[in-house]
Amino acid sequence: MDAREFQFVFAGFCAAWIIVVIYAITLTFRNRRLRKELDRVKKMLEKR
Amino acid sequence: MKWGLSSSKETMRDKILYILAIVGLGLVSWTLYKVWFVLPKQANVAAYQILYFHVPAAFTAFTGFFTALVMSGLYLKTGSLKYDALAAGVTEVAVVFASINLVTGMIWARYAWGIWWTWDARLTSMLTCWLIYAGYLILRRAIDEPTQRAKLSAFLSIFGCVDVAFVYKSIEWFRTQHPSPVLSVRSGGGMGPGMEAPIYWNWLGLACIGVVLIVIRMRQEEVAREIDSLRRMAHAY
Numbered sequence: 001m002d003a004r005e006f007q008f009v010f011a012g013f014c015a016a017w018i019i020v021v022i023y024a025i026t027l028t029f030r031n032r033r034l035r036k037e038l039d040r041v042k043k044m045l046e047k048r
Numbered sequence: 049m050k051w052g053l054s055s056s057k058e059t060m061r062d063k064i065l066y067i068l069a070i071v072g073l074g075l076v077s078w079t080l081y082k083v084w085f086v087l088p089k090q091a092n093v094a095a096y097q098i099l100y101f102h103v104p105a106a107f108t109a110f111t112g113f114f115t116a117l118v119m120s121g122l123y124l125k126t127g128s129l130k131y132d133a134l135a136a137g138v139t140e141v142a143v144v145f146a147s148i149n150l151v152t153g154m155i156w157a158r159y160a161w162g163i164w165w166t167w168d169a170r171l172t173s174m175l176t177c178w179l180i181y182a183g184y185l186i187l188r189r190a191i192d193e194p195t196q197r198a199k200l201s202a203f204l205s206i207f208g209c210v211d212v213a214f215v216y217k218s219i220e221w222f223r224t225q226h227p228s229p230v231l232s233v234r235s236g237g238g239m240g241p242g243m244e245a246p247i248y249w250n251w252l253g254l255a256c257i258g259v260v261l262i263v264i265r266m267r268q269e270e271v272a273r274e275i276d277s278l279r280r281m282a283h284a285y
Contacts, residue, residue: 012098
């Protein structure tokens with residue numbers, strides 16, 4: 001495999017993993033936001 | 049994540065998730081090792097190693113879209129929002145794998161053909177498929193009423209699956225720039241002996257990772273529904 005071919009193969013593998021990692025990070029942030037929201041709504045109900 | 053389920057059930061679920069994630073990552077790492085160090089060079093295909101992500105990502109996405117179709121059908125039949133949540137979770141993860149398929153395909157095309165993109169039947173139908181399911185996810189955000197959202201999403205999911213079938217068959221129906229089938233299950237036979245198996249192992253690995261992501265996504269749907277019902281309760285007071 002020449003250097004140029006290696007660059008493209010490496011870029012392909014990296015792109016695949018970057019997409020998965022970005023999605024996993026998105027899930028983590030969404031998780032955190034939902035948990036906060038759930039706590040907030042529960043507290044609001046408790047106050048009533 | 050400690051929502052809804054009893055703690056022992058939750059712990060069991062978490063253990064299974066960890067095991068699936070480890071199996072998935074293990075299989076993908078093993079395939080990478082095979083592709084780089086064990087398999088002989090496929091001289092007739094440029095940068096063929098990319099195919100070991102490109103093809104399994106498409107298989108995983110299509111499996112997801114098909115599962116979403118079944119779940120959408122079940123929702124329309126039973127009216128249970130559980131199936132709608134599952135369809136939404138599966139579709140979102142399938143779109144991630146469809147994105148991997150498109151991006152790795154473009155990188156391969158740049159090396160092999162000298163261009164990033166061409167409007168041939170396979171590429172265009174796959175992009176259309178991605179847009180339909182991305183539209184599905186946008187539609188879900190746009191509608192607040194759960195039953196209406198679920199019904200419209202189910203119809204779109206069923207419509208989208210027609211395009212999935214078209215994407216799959218397009219390289220047989222049209223003479224495209226995209227290579228014709230290479231896998232022996234599709235009467236391709238374009239790969240050397242032992243070259244095909246890692247594609248299926250990688251598919252299994254990616255599917256395991258996909259299942260983990262779907263379960264996490266499903267839990268989020270459950271929590272979002274819980275928040276919705278608590279809000280309604282708060283407004284009812």
